[in-house]
Amino acid sequence: MPRYAQLVIGPAGSGKSTYCSTVVQHLGSLNRSAQVVNLDPAAEHFDYPVMADIRELIQVDDVMEDPSLRFGPNGGLVFCMEYFANNFDWLGESLGHVEDDYILFDCPGQIELYTHLPVMKQLVEQLQQWEFRVCAVFLVDSQFMVESFKFISGVMAALSAMVILEIPQINIMTKMDLLSPKAKKEIEKYLDPDMYSMMEDNSDNIRSTKLKKLTKAICGLIDDYSMVRFLPFDRTDEEGMNIVLQNIDFSIQYGEDLEFKEPKEMDEEPANLNYDEAFQDKGDS
Numbered sequence: 425m426p427r428y429a430q431l432v433i434g435p436a437g438s439g440k441s442t443y444c445s446t447v448v449q450h451l452g453s454l455n456r457s458a459q460v461v462n463l464d465p466a467a468e469h470f471d472y473p474v475m476a477d478i479r480e481l482i483q484v485d486d487v488m489e490d491p492s493l494r495f496g497p498n499g500g501l502v503f504c505m506e507y508f509a510n511n512f513d514w515l516g517e518s519l520g521h522v523e524d525d526y527i528l529f530d531c532p533g534q535i536e537l538y539t540h541l542p543v544m545k546q547l548v549e550q551l552q553q554w555e556f557r558v559c560a561v562f563l564v565d566s567q568f569m570v571e572s573f574k575f576i577s578g579v580m581a582a583l584s585a586m587v588i589l590e591i592p593q594i595n596i597m598t599k600m601d602l603l604s605p606k607a608k609k610e611i612e613k614y615l616d617p618d619m620y621s622m623m624e625d626n627s628d629n630i631r632s633t634k635l636k637k638l639t640k641a642i643c644g645l646i647d648d649y650s651m652v653r654f655l656p657f658d659r660t661d662e663e664g665m666n667i668v669l670q671n672i673d674f675s676i677q678y679g680e681d682l683e684f685k686e687p688k689e690m691d692e693e694p695a696n697l698n699y700d701e702a703f704q705d706k707g708d709s
């Protein structure tokens with residue numbers, strides 16, 4: 425039987441730890457069990473019960489205080505993650521082997537982990553060897569996405585994680601509950617973005633012709649290949665959370681084996697919604 429994993433990633437403060445605790449609670453209310461592993465060696469606060477905590481293996485404070493290392497907070501975190509990559513046995517022992525596991529990994533927010541360092545890719549490969557079906561859940565804070573250029577840089581960050589990890593990725597805009605109804609309406613255009621018109625709207629702000637051309641080329645590439653879109657995540661909206669979960673479950677084929685063993689009733693709803701259908705439903709409502 426496969427095991428299932430969500431790698432919860434995204435910039436610092438985007439809401440990763442809050443997402444993990446909200447989703448675990450929500451799954452509990454649906455009678456589905458899920459566990460969380462904290463992979464942030466600098467974590468100070470989270471309010472979910474942990475199945476395993478990287479701080480048992482190594483802590484950033486210890487690394488920073490070590491006189492032979494003398495790292496600052498960011499270098500310290502990179503050191504911790506490299507140490508972790510050399511000690512995956514610790515994670516293997518902590519996870520044990522329970523069939524049908526569904527585990528959320530609450531990852532650190534440093535962007536360099538998803539742009540050029542190999543550790544997250546190594547983690548994915550290790551989990552796949554342990555028979556996990558892994559997807560990435562990339563979070564961005566909706567508060568920062570109300571302007572086109574901030575949005576484009578968020579898209580690029582999501583894309584860089586997609587390219588480096590090479591696994592299915594669901595991109596999510598968090599903290600939707602903090603938006604006013606007007607801002608919510610405004611942000612809808614960013615969920616399934618038309619990058620060409622976004623570029624047109626803002627191209628007057630760019631003075632350099634070369635930069636204008638480059639931005640246009642990037643927007644065109646993203647749009648032509650429909651590479652990045654976002655699902656809204658509002659922790660106060662159960663229906664919306666279900667749509668996010670359906671997309672994630674679909675990407676890791678959660679439930680396929682269960683269906684195989686227990687044939688469905690004729691009139692039963694399909695367990696997995698197609699990504700487009702789910703997105704369409706949300707867009708229409």
Ligand SMILES: Nc1nc2c(ncn2[C@@H]2O[C@H](COP(=O)(O)OP(=O)(O)OP(=O)(O)O)[C@@H](O)[C@H]2O)c(=O)[nH]1
Binds near residue numbers: 600658
């Ligand atoms: N209102 C609201 N606040 C949120 C939500 N998600 C996160 N927050 C708040 O945003 C802040 C950061 O959230 P965290 O969950 O710690 O973010 P994180 O991505 O784990 O942060 P790092 O681990 O430091 O990178 C906290 O004050 C949270 O309470 C949300 O959906 N709604």
Ligand SMILES: [Mg+2]
Binds near residue numbers: 440441464467530
């Ligand atoms: Mg966190």
